[in-house]
Amino acid sequence: MSHARIIGSGSYLPPRIVTNDQLAADLAQRQIETSDAWITERTGIRQRHLADDGVTSSELAAEAGRAALENAGVGPQDIDLIIVATSTPDFIFPSTACLVQSKLGIKGGPAFDVQAVCSGFVYALTTAEALIRAGRARTALVIGAEVFSRILDWNDRSTCVLFGDGAGAVVLQASEEPGIVGAKLHADGSYAGILNTAGSVSHGCVVGDPFLRMDGQAVFKLAVTALTKSAAEVCAQAGVPVESIDWLVPHQANVRILSAISRRLGVPDEKVIVTLDKHANTSAASVPLAFDAARRDGRIKAGDLVLMQGVGGGFTWGSVLVRM
Template sequence: MPFAKIIGSGSALPENIVSNDVLADQLAKKGIETSDEWIFTRTGIKQRYIAADNIKTSDLATEAARKAIEDAGISADEIDLIVLATSTPDYIFPSTACLVQAKLGIKGGAAFDVQAVCSGFVYALTTADSYIRAGNAKCALVIGAETFTRILDWNDRGTCVLFGDGAGAMVLKVSEEPGILATQLNADGSLHTILRTEGAIHHGQVTGDPFLRMDGQAVFKKAVTSLEDSALKVCEKASIRPEDIDWMVPHQANVRIINSLGRKLGIPEEKVVVTVDKHANTSAASVPLAFDVAYKDGRIKEGQTILLQGVGGGFTWGSVLVKL
């Protein structure tokens, strides 16, 4: 059976950078008290990118996709599958993946969205891997893209300081050489209330709560235990020990979660990619964004073994083990 190998990556961020200090000033005008110290000590976040009103999720996704295609050294016409992870699509339908396909000027291959919130990219990568290994695609574009700040309640200090916008993409191609070594996905729908956005459209009206709501303590506890278990299982599938991993690229939600997970797995801090300080939590975009940063600055190199992990609403979580 062939492998799906990562041959290129790219990312995109909005122009508007909002530091903790600027955000604190903006929230103070609403009567909400916070500070750079309060945010940073609890999350590790120093800033986030916020998309302008005229920028859509598909715009960020397309920019990241073009960069990944260029990095891969291929033509967009070679892509026969697009899997796009997002919880903030341009429309209810058509899918944002189809909109990106049109913007790239390609036709014919399958294109669809995956919705698993912050686990979305790991789910999308696993899906594309399955298509390629089964012979149903030869060259896949996998994207995580969000304009997550548009579903935040800016009167809720516990959530509005945590998130940002952005996109990341990878190109996978069929290969006889090892690529994606193993994948491991999970969900527990009974925990859907700890991280949710319950808004819906009914007869032309928005019903329910349109904003993100989160039980932070419950999410923290579940995230650490779930990701540790998933990492051990995906390593067992690939017959690899955690200490053999060259880089861990976890979901960038909170530096405390990241550090706790690294300690439990015995992976030293210098082998963990952290970008939450710069990007905040970009949901489905966080893993490919972090990967692209470390890949482009030379930390992640060909021949290395990389652990990618996501965890988010649903409740969902999962891992992908990659030989680059």
């Protein structure tokens, strides 16, 4: 049976950067008080990238996909599977993945979206690996892409300071040697109420609340507990101790969550990849953005054992253990 290895990665962030100071000044015009110090202390976020009006998830995804293909040294003709993780698709249908397929000049293979919010990339990577191992695909493009700025209530300080837009991608290819050595996914729909965007479109009208809503304390507690347990599960599945992890690439939501997870796992801070200060929480894009940044700056190297983790609305969570 073939295995699946990551052979390339790429990312894309919209060029418009909004710092905490700039965001605070904008919110002050609406009598909403915040500051760079307040945001940084509570979240670790210093800036976010926001897509201009009219820029879609498929556009961000295509840019990240191009970068990943170039990094992997493969062309559009080599890709026989595309999976895009997103909670902010361009349309109800067709899928964002089909739009990306067209933008990149890829034809023939399946293309579909995965919706698991901030766990989306981990879900998509696990799905692609399973299809490759089953012989249903050989070279997959897996992308996380979001324009969360479109679903934020910019009058809600508790959420609007947390998120940004962006996309990250990897190329996964069949291999005789294991690359993905473990994966474990979970969901518990009974927690749907603590993080959601409950609006929908019906008969041409928006029905319900179209903005992201979150119970921050409940999300924090569940995220830390779930990801700590998930890390232990996937390491046990792979038959390796948690201490052998070279790099932890967690969902980039809040530096306090990252710190709590690393403490519980006994992973030193210097082995945790943190990029949320540069792009905030980009939901399904956050893990591949952080992964790509660490590969390109030389931290993640061939032979390293990397744990990628996602947690998000649903409630969903999961871990993927990768040997580079």
